[in-house]
Amino acid sequence: MSIYEIPLTTLDGTPTTLELYRGQLLLVVNVASRCGFTPQYTGLESMHRRLAPRGFSVLGFPCNQFGAQEPGTEQEIETFCSTTYGVTFPLFAKVEVNGDQTHPLWRHLKTERPGLLGSRAIKWNFTKFLVGHDGAVLKRYGPSDEPVAIEKEVVALLGEESEASSTAPIQ
Numbered sequence: 001m002s003i004y005e006i007p008l009t010t011l012d013g014t015p016t017t018l019e020l021y022r023g024q025l026l027l028v029v030n031v032a033s034r035c036g037f038t039p040q041y042t043g044l045e046s047m048h049r050r051l052a053p054r055g056f057s058v059l060g061f062p063c064n065q066f067g068a069q070e071p072g073t074e075q076e077i078e079t080f081c082s083t084t085y086g087v088t089f090p091l092f093a094k095v096e097v098n099g100d101q102t103h104p105l106w107r108h109l110k111t112e113r114p115g116l117l118g119s120r121a122i123k124w125n126f127t128k129f130l131v132g133h134d135g136a137v138l139k140r141y142g143p144s145d146e147p148v149a150i151e152k153e154v155v156a157l158l159g160e161e162s163e164a165s166s167t168a169p170i171q
Contacts (some may be wrong), residue, residue: 043147
């Protein structure tokens with residue numbers, strides 16, 4: 001099954017897939033509202049707003065598996081994210097990223113890009129996966145990897161894509 005076919009649910013309960021994002025560069029993040037890394041929402045949102053016109057999206061997946069740091073309902077999560085951090089990037093329904101109930105998307109991400117020493121487990125909130133324009137999982141980042149550092153790699157990948165498309169013949 002392609003990453004674009006995995007069933008997902010948006011934060012408002014709408015069934016969907018990543019098909020809407022086919023061809024984009026994606027940063028998939030397990031997020032939480034009461035985590036020491038929660039201020040990363042600022043950098044993630046900034047990167048999303050600046051780079052979305054170039055074919056990039058941040059996708060947030062709330063997770064309550066680490067210290068119960070995302071205890072709220074979907075509505076509470078949406079309100080917190082929009083009012084506290086001005087989040088406009090897509091947020092999805094809560095998921096489990098480890099254990100027997102691991103969401104299929106997260107199982108796929110972890111299989112494609114294991115962590116340190118081959119570990120597949122997600123260690124904490126704000127673990128990030130960079131997914132290429134073709135759906136390939138390019139890189140895994142730890143919770144302490146700040147969005148500003150990741151942005152340099154994203155911009156470089158978008159630049160390569162932009163250059164390639166600018167030299168393509170006009171049809």
